[in-house]
Amino acid sequence: MTSARTRARMAERLRGQGIRDTSVLAAMGEVPRHIFIDEALAHRAYDDVALPIGHGQTISQPYIVARMVELAAGAARRERVLEVGTGCGYQAAVLARLFKVVYSVERIGSLLDRARLQLRDLRISNVRLRHGDGHNGVPDGAPFDAIILAAAATHVPQALLEQLAIGGRMLFPIGVNDQEMRMIERFEEGFQETRLEKVRFVPMLTGLA
């Protein structure tokens, strides 16, 4: 249930759902999702569902992770990526296979500690974790080729736009009850926003916990 074959089946399913980038499919097929999830739920780790990770938070369903990561990986470069909302660290582990350096910021200290242990267990060394409020981004890591918000914003944080590189892409869910995914691309001439599918994410909150 938690084997490489189960992961390969998940990657195959993602291909059927429209994920095309082979490096993204490979990363999704490689990262052991079950180790990021409570043992009692590990048997559902590869189902296409969101699962609880404690503190009222959830790990996104595989399709949503793959979709956001694929769009982010379509940025002009794959050097530096910022994730807002580390959660259990799963998406950071996927990003670590596609980008040179991953910055990931989480407001809940205990989730961050657990994510740090999991990433260490997997010997992933190109993820830099920060305890902070993602509305501020990570100024000393900027500019980022891609920024992914794993929690739904109510507005586009100005600091994140400033930290996006030219040629960069930011993916974010926005809204409260009615949420949708959006992509902002940054060009020499300015920003361009694209509206994508309806989604359902936990809210982006302010301050530390």
Ligand code: SAH
């Ligand atoms: N990418 C995660 C998904 C976690 S769910 C994973 O793979 O598990 C979203 C996460 O965003 C939660 O852990 C929540 O605590 C965090 N979050 C919400 N608002 C935030 C903020 N302002 N700054 C940083 N993290 C935030």
